[in-house]
Amino acid sequence: MRTIELHKSVTASNDRDANLLRKQMRTSGQLLVNLMSSPGSGKTRLLSRTIQDMADIRIGVLEADIASDVDALHIEALGAKSIQAHTDGMCHMDAGMTRRGLEALAEESEGQEDLIFLENVGNLICPAEFDTGAGLDVMILSVPEGDDKPLKYPLMFSRVQALVITKTDTLSYFDFDLRTCIERVRKLNPRIRIFPLSAKTKEGMEDWENWLRDRLKNWRSH
Ligand SMILES: Nc1nc2c(ncn2[C@@H]2O[C@H](COP(=O)(O)OP(=O)(O)OP(=O)(O)O)[C@@H](O)[C@H]2O)c(=O)[nH]1
Ligand SMILES: [Mg+2]
Numbered sequence: 001m002r003t004i005e006l007h008k009s010v011t012a013s014n015d016r017d018a019n020l021l022r023k024q025m026r027t028s029g030q031l032l033v034n035l036m037s038s039p040g041s042g043k044t045r046l047l048s049r050t051i052q053d054m055a056d057i058r059i060g061v062l063e064a065d066i067a068s069d070v071d072a073l074h075i076e077a078l079g080a081k082s083i084q085a086h087t088d089g090m091c092h093m094d095a096g097m098t099r100r101g102l103e104a105l106a107e108e109s110e111g112q113e114d115l116i117f118l119e120n121v122g123n124l125i126c127p128a129e130f131d132t133g134a135g136l137d138v139m140i141l142s143v144p145e146g147d148d149k150p151l152k153y154p155l156m157f158s159r160v161q162a163l164v165i166t167k168t169d170t171l172s173y174f175d176f177d178l179r180t181c182i183e184r185v186r187k188l189n190p191r192i193r194i195f196p197l198s199a200k201t202k203e204g205m206e207d208w209e210n211w212l213r214d215r216l217k218n219w220r221s222h
Pocket of ligand 2: 043044045071119
C-alpha cells in the first residue's frame with residue numbers, strides 16, 4: 001500500500017480543475033464518489049462492507065487523512081486497491097490533490113477500477129466548500145452525532161446527492177429522531193437520496209449498493 005504526500009493546489013480556479021477532472025473521469029468511464037462526514041461517523045466501515053458486498057465491481061479507494069495509514073491498510077486487507085494521501089494538515093481535498101491521488105492509484109492498478117471512493121478528511125465544514133471533481137458527492141451522518149446536524153452544517157447537506165444515515169443499529173440508545181432528521185435534510189435539499197443503514201448489521205445496505213450500481217450505469221451511458 002502506497003502513501004503519498006499532497007500539498008494545497010496553487011491553481012487559479014479549483015472549480016475549473018474540478019470540472020475538467022469530472023469530464024476526464026466520464027470519458028474513462030470511472031465514477032468517483034466523494035464521501036464526506038465528521039471523524040468517526042463510519043466512512044471506512046461503510047466502505048469495507050460495500051467492497052465486500054459488491055465483489056463484481058472493481059473498487060479503488062483514495063484515503064485522505066492528515067496523518068496515519070490505518071484506513072488504507074484496512075481497505076487493502078479486503079483486496080481492494082487503496083492509496084493513502086496525507087493532506088499536509090489541510091482539512092479537505094481540492095481537485096488538484098484529488099487528481100494526484102487518482103494518478104497514484106492508477107499507477108498501482110493500471111486504471112482498472114469501475115468505482116473509486118474518495119474518503120475525504122473527517123470534517124463537516126471545509127470539504128463542503130471544495131469541489132473535488134467527483135461525479136457524486138455523498139455525506140454520511142451517524143446516529144450518535146444527533147439529528148440536529150442539518151441545522152448546524154447546512155452547506156454540507158445542501159450540496160450532496162445522497163445522505164447515508166449510518167449506525168441505525170444504535171437508534172434505541174440515542175435520542176435521534178429519524179423522521180425529524182429527514183425532514184430537516186429535505187428542507188435544505190428536496191431531491192437528495194437518503195439511505196438509513198447499519199454497516200454492522202447490514203440492514204439497509206442493499207438500497208445503498210443498488211443506488212451505486214444504478215449511478216455507475218448512468219455515469220457510463222452519458
Ligand atoms: N454500531 C455500529 N458501529 C459502527 C457502524 N459503522 C461504523 N461503526 C463504528 O464506528 C467507529 C468509527 O468508524 P470508522 O469507519 O472508522 O469511521 P470513519 O468515518 O472512517 O472515521 P475517520 O476516518 O477517523 O474520520 C468504529 O468503531 C466502527 O466500528 C455501524 O453501522 N454500527
Ligand atoms: Mg476512516
